Amino acid sequence: MRRVFLTLLIMATATLASAGTLWAKAWGVDKAESAITFSGVHAGTPFEGQFKEWTANIEFDPAAPESAVVLVTIETASAETGNGLYNGTLKGADWFNVGTFPQARFEALGAEPDGSGNYMLNGKLTIRDHTVPVAVTFQASETEAKADATVTLQRLEFGMGAESDPQGDWVSLEIPVTVKLVAKPSAK
């Protein structure tokens, strides 16, 4: 059901985007320059990871930032920490629970300009079955948009590790997530 809804949403935004000047411009992500990474501390030792598979659909017109649409879909099973034990645990029922919640998503409608090329996206981040408001800033000109934002998530707000480590004895409760994104307007 969620997949169907997502697909419809993406198709709808794509349709709107193809309508061109009627609506905001579509932007394409430069994957080589972009990454969604996360970090934390396990048993006193820092770890880092990134999501290998994710897509971003961005509709944005600097002249009409209020009409911006940003939809980022992350495949939770693609979390890669370089440590097989962590990767395996993250897929488990008490963490991403990838069998039930294969995707996490960030949705934002409308960007707020600060007048100097910076914009604020007030979006909603959904991991598992919990949704939390998340604000991300980015810079944009007519030709390029860039974000390098770190949001520190409280993993328990998403129910992650709620059963196995609710006190943060093992894995830090705070998980900084960094979104590094470079996007350019898609060629018409």
Place this chain on the structure above:
Amino acid sequence: MSQVAERYTAVAIALHWLIALAIILQLASGLWMVDALQEQATQMLAFQVYQWHKSLGLTVLILSLLRLFWRLTHPAPALPPDMTPFERFAAKVTHVAFYLLMIGLPLTGWVVVSASKLGLPTLYWGLFEWPHLPMFGMAAEAKAALEESVGQVHEFLAYSTIALLVLHVAAALKHHLVNHDDVLSRMLPFLRRS
């Protein structure tokens, strides 16, 4: 009877010493890691030792099943004729108990890992994911109780192994140093009987 038949087979000797080394490493790591996991300074090392302990324990399980199969198909050399019926009985009980422990200890460990709320995968020497035992949709409380109780059995079996090991080594040394028979030497590798 030929001299060769009075020694254990090369396979039995190899399995005996491989498993012996593994058991000693398992006992040492097991005794250390439980407390070390609670200390900040050693927590990470203990966590890694746990992963390593799981792989080595499963290795003991595999080798012990192989050894049991080998033992059932290749009879052990006869005990020295001068042993009393009680000594023969004690030797038999000790060896049966060892097989039970060599197979039972890894199995209880496997249950603990499978029931653990931590849900950590067992990566067998980092090569592949060893499956958890099925928990048949048990509730979290039931799994926690199972982890706790089987964990205590695991610990009890470990201490039993230490006691049995002391008995086993003492008996082997007694055969060698007091009785001057070949009970120890026939299990030693690289030895030719005189």
